[in-house]
Amino acid sequence: MSTHYAVSKRLHRSTALQIGAVLVFWGLGTALAVASGVPLPGGILGLALLLALLLSRRLSALSLRRGTSWFLAEMLLFFVPAVLAVLGHREFFGLIGLKILAVILVSTISVMVSTALAVEACYRWTSRHA
């Protein structure tokens, strides 16, 4: 019990240890995906595993909060290299690029409006019938 306490206390304090713990959950999720043959990415299975531990109170959210916040706050960094793929598509810097931009703009507006309209209508309906 005392060693468990000491470990969780150190984990509470150290962002680096928490980042390591998140990596361990990712590794477990990936191993689980490979072993079970479930067609889901290891990250999602790791998320499910961690969420199950949090919900069953086997793990306190406080002991991982700093590590997970670090990952979420710096997530943008992780796909900077992927964005450079645009350099392999010189055709994007022309008419095709404009077409793609048009699709993205119109589609994004449609997605936002339809989502908000659906949520608003549904929310009104449920609060009237609650």
Add this chain to the structure above:
Amino acid sequence: MPDLSLATLDPMALTGANVLLWSVLTIGSYAIAKRIYRRWTHWWLMPLAVAPVLVAAAVLALHVSYRDYMRWTHWLVLLLGPATVAFAVPIYEQRLLIRRHWPVLLVGMIAGSLTAIVTSWGLASLLGLDEALRLSLVPRSISTPFAMEVSGDIGGVPDLTAVFVVITGITGAALGDMILARLPFASALARGALFGMGAHGAGTARAHQIGSAEGAIAGLVMVLVGILNVLMAPVVAMILA
């Protein structure tokens, strides 16, 4: 795309030095982009836009192939996996909100996802974009780790999807403001869902600036819709095929 660079692989030592150099350069560009945005908060100066431009400038100036660059810094992209795991904590912390509003949010996420698929696919077809582009455009409303996963599942090009996700994030935060100025939705639930569904991380950041309830809902919708889409991807692939 055949990987021609495989035939001319660098010696191990040179690769190691390049991995170090380009990783430091990427992390440095990202840090600079964040500082720029802290100083001048214009939507088009988002780190999301500026960091890749800085890196691209370095890649072009030093005459490095973008493919080599992507190989050397691929470990950074792999960290999107643990970033997905990290979403467990905000989901756990918003469990009361989920329990109370899950039917409403689910309806919004389904409406938004269907609209994203239909309008991306339909408009891209209408404008004569080829199939790889159409499929890569479909998952661009969801958060990157999920979007790249879905893109691969349905036959798109994950790297292209990453580019489209970024463009959606940069423009989406500004588009959301425009929409709210014309259609003032009464509930924080609708305002938050609009940003989380339409513009993932960038939208969530904008929603946080509007209000804490909007921010929490946007973040929640962003995560849940990512998972929902990964689970739905095999079905979508079957329908689009």
